[in-house]
Amino acid sequence: MPRLFLIFALVVLVSFQACYYDNEEELYPNITCNTDNIKYSSDINAILTARCLSCHNAASASSIGAGINLEGYNNLKVWIDNNRFMGAIRHSAGFSPMPKGGSKLPDCELKKIESWANAGFPNN
Numbered sequence: 052m053p054r055l056f057l058i059f060a061l062v063v064l065v066s067f068q069a070c071y072y073d074n075e076e077e078l079y080p081n082i083t084c085n086t087d088n089i090k091y092s093s094d095i096n097a098i099l100t101a102r103c104l105s106c107h108n109a110a111s112a113s114s115i116g117a118g119i120n121l122e123g124y125n126n127l128k129v130w131i132d133n134n135r136f137m138g139a140i141r142h143s144a145g146f147s148p149m150p151k152g153g154s155k156l157p158d159c160e161l162k163k164i165e166s167w168a169n170a171g172f173p174n175n
């Protein structure tokens with residue numbers, strides 16, 4: 052009998068542990084990542100501020116940002132129009148993968164940018 056109890060306890064323990072690997076984004080990818088109606092002024096600007104502008108703002112661009120200023124829509128648009136922006140964040144061949152020194156943007160952030168790109172990169 053005690054052996055059976057041990058096995059039971061082990062099964063319970065293992066199934067509880069499995070719960071720790073569940074996370075909302077993996078369980079409900081479409082619920083937590085809203086790619087509708089993406090706006091430059093809120094969504095895109097927030098992603099760039101968090102991930103890119105530390106190197107690519109007006110002040111830092113000349114020292115650590117390779118002279119690339121992505122601050123504000125008009126500056127960003129230059130790098131969209133010359134096709135370097137999407138290639139860099141998609142980590143496409145032939146581009147410097149961005150953010151530099153970090154891993155690729157989280158899936159949901161990339162999806163938001165792709166959705167904004169599909170809408171024609173509006174200044175909204």
Ligand code: HEC
Pocket residue numbers: 099102103104105106107115116117119130135136137139140145146147148149150151152156
């Ligand atoms: C730690 C500083 C740093 C961060 C953070 C950073 N960059 Fe860069 N970025 C650079 C440097 C330096 C270069 C010049 C190329 C190189 O050194 O790889 C560059 C190059 C680029 C280029 C030109 C790429 C090409 O292949 O022509 C683009 C576009 C760009 N960055 C966009 C971004 C975006 C968008 C983000 C945020 C998702 C970002 N960068 C985050 C430093 C940074």
